[in-house]
Amino acid sequence: MKNKIVVFGYNHLSFNAISRLDQQQQEIVVVETDSTLIALAEEKGFNTKALDFRSDENLKSIGIGQDIDIIFCFLPNDSENVFLTLSARAIDTKLEIIAVVESPQASEKLIAAGANKIINPYQICGQKIYELIKKPCMTHIMDHTVFGRHDLHIAEIIIPEDSPLDNTYSSELMLNEKQNLVILGIVDKELGDDFLFILGEKDHKLDTGDIIVVLGPSREINAFKKDISHV
């Protein structure tokens, strides 16, 4: 099933985000009012729509409240993003809303308006610079491997129904020996929706629907996915 995504606002951030997304698995529409930006987006081969986000009718017309799963609020102003988040949340309570924030104070407002995830590019950048100073080695590894340039990914794997992993324990996985994958953490549905790192402190019982987060080459990840769905 394809995810339907609407991206509001076309800029560096939206471009980067869209190009990271798998175009095959997602249906992406860029909404923008500026005609020059629309032209730019079309040049890159994205589907675009010239719409004013301020009217609820317009939002409904592109499918919010019906079949849209996710929206990105990447408008240039915090106030616009808050407005959009608020309008979208009012139309669809289950919608996944990811918003960018310019000034740190606005992130609370966005959460209050109903955004699921806040992205602060400046904070992330600042953090990264700090990492580079503190742990240069570490950051290079992450950059070169996980962040794309080599085939090493962080992936999450949902335990399907009737999987051999159902009712086993996380300590029994031994992924690093059997599958050449390193397990980072788990979302144990019995304990809530939070992501928990696995550090050998606590043994988690795995059930259908739990999510395992692993690090490894994509071939191994796919192999592992196949293995666990097999009965």
Place this chain on the structure above:
Amino acid sequence: MLTRIIVYFAYFLKRNKHHTKTKQFFYNLLENSESKMKSYFDAFMICLVMLSVFFLVYSVEHTLNEASEWLEQFVIFIFITEYLLRGWLYSDTHRMIIKEYEKADYLNIKFSLFKTFKKIVGKKLRYIFSFFAIIDLLAILPSYRPLRILRVLLIFRLFKLFRYSNSIKIFSDVLVSKQFELITLAIFMGFLVFISSIAIYLFENISVGGHIRHLYDAFYWSIVTISTVGYGDITPQTTGGRLVTVTLILAGLGVLSFFTSIIVAAFNDKMDSLRDNRTYDELSRYKRHIIICGFGRVGQEVAKQLKKDKLAFIIIDQDKNKIIAAKHEQYLAIQDDASINSVLINAGINTGATAILCTTGSDVANVYITLTSRYLNPTINIISRANRKDSEKKLYQAGANNVIQPFETAGLLAAGFIGQPAAFEAIRGILHGQKNISMDTLIVSPNSLLDKLKIDNLDLEKRKLTLIGVISSNKKHLKHRNSYQVKNQHFYFNPEKYFELQEQDILVVLGRKYSIDYFQDQIKQSSLGL
């Protein structure tokens, strides 16, 4: 003949290394404010001045013994030597002779020794009449026996302190910068005092029933009145005298307020550079620090993190409001353009700075700062922010070690969140060190418990750590699978059980901060072989 000898001698001095070296030494000792020697010398001179003034005060009520006389002689000797050395350093006589000689030679005119001599003397006279030289001289003169009457001038030795203390020097600089205003005021005041002295002398002379005995009394009264001090030991008795007094008091108020405003304005002008100087002073106390150019949102975030880690840093930004915000957070900050060489040099790019962060919002500025920094210091670590993809390459060309694109990373995270929110959380957790969990590196020190250890025996489970991989430049490991080239090293992901660690390998582990720290301490301890 004499001319030729002198010119020859001048060339001899120019070539003489010993002479140049000696002069350089004394320059460092006396004038070069960046040399360590000068600060020791200044401290020594301050002590000397204080000591000699102490003896002066002591001698008012006591007689001095022989030792203190000797000390006085010693002080004078030092003072005279210093005075002469400064005079010597003030200008290079032999260079002036050579210059004049070569000029004459080039223009094919006769070299005039007399004219050159006049120039040299002129230059030296300028030294003699400079403010500090006069004070130096006044500090020496009273020791000459026939001039003992000027003993009170020994107090000028205290003025010598001006030379050796920076803050007093700044004060005198402030006064000098307002020379014109102060001289105008002084002339005006001089007139005022002159007129009022004459007037009060005429009105209040003892012969007409007043208290003024002579012109000196009149002068003294004028000064006391104009400064609005008004002791009242001499008071006007006649109507004329009182009129003069009223006028003088009013004029005095004007003069005083004018004087105050000049000084205040001068200090206001100087205040910024004074503050900057203090910032630089504070900075020089750190041995290692980081320079942050641009205190925008990225700069603020970095500063916050560095502060948390108690790392020293200095912020340079052109925007006044941002500097105020930085100072509000008690950060060291300079309001200036970070692409100017002198600003970066003052910020310590060659003296203690370990990294430069270009975090301004403009890629143009970042490239320029990067280029300037790389030019000033070829080895420093430069991390720069790029807002556009095309700037990344330019920044690397300009000499940046690392380039970060805020929107790329943010876009990656945004995309990662879709479909894989748990993985997103994992990346975020690792990146931001949430819940005390972080990914960190452990270096295998030689002869430590890790050296030549097989991965299987690491016992990571007990230590509650997850091994992600090993970074190494050791060729021994190349046969292992899952190696990824990273810069000039290899990263071995999820190494096999029989992977044997070598010294200088780097373990990449995920775990809670204290588990990592504890393990690190163990490694360090074991490498000491105790």
